[in-house]
Amino acid sequence: MSIAAQMRARNLTGRILDVCADHYEVPRRRMRARRRYAPDVEARSVAAYLIRRRYAPGMSFPEIARLLGGVHHTTVMAAVERVERMLESDRYLAAMIDSICVEVDGGEVAA
Numbered sequence: 001m002s003i004a005a006q007m008r009a010r011n012l013t014g015r016i017l018d019v020c021a022d023h024y025e026v027p028r029r030r031m032r033a034r035r036r037y038a039p040d041v042e043a044r045s046v047a048a049y050l051i052r053r054r055y056a057p058g059m060s061f062p063e064i065a066r067l068l069g070g071v072h073h074t075t076v077m078a079a080v081e082r083v084e085r086m087l088e089s090d091r092y093l094a095a096m097i098d099s100i101c102v103e104v105d106g107g108e109v110a111a
Contacts, residue, residue: 012104013051013059013067019103020047023096032069044068045079046097052080054101 021028024043031044051064061073061080068076086093 012055013064015104016047016050016055016100017067019100020044020050023100023103032067034069034071041079045083046093046100048076048079049083050097050100050104052076053084055104 017031018028020026020043021031024039024046026040026043030037030040031047033040035041048064048068051059051067052061061076065071065073065076083093087097
């Protein structure tokens with residue numbers, strides 16, 4: 001990956017973390033913490049899912065783990081898989097992720 005591509009990916013992943021923190025009402029600093037408080041975990045899981053599956057599919061699990069505060073890469077793998085399973089039946093989560101994507105992409109989100 002070129003340096004320019006790395007910079008774009010870093011900026012984009014930072015934006016994803018910011019938007020997920022806002023949607024889940026989690027302070028940005030807790031997106032990179034190892035706390036296992038449910039809202040923090042869900043926000044980080046959705047962020048990991050979005051990074052890996054929608055915005056930076058070439059980013060490795062260890063790279064995503066470093067962005068999320070140095071958790072183990074298998075934690076990120078499990079989080080992505082958990083979100084994928086939840087999306088099969090949870091319409092609210094699907095709508096939340098769509099809303100987050102609109103905001104990450106620079107659009108306005110309906111309240």
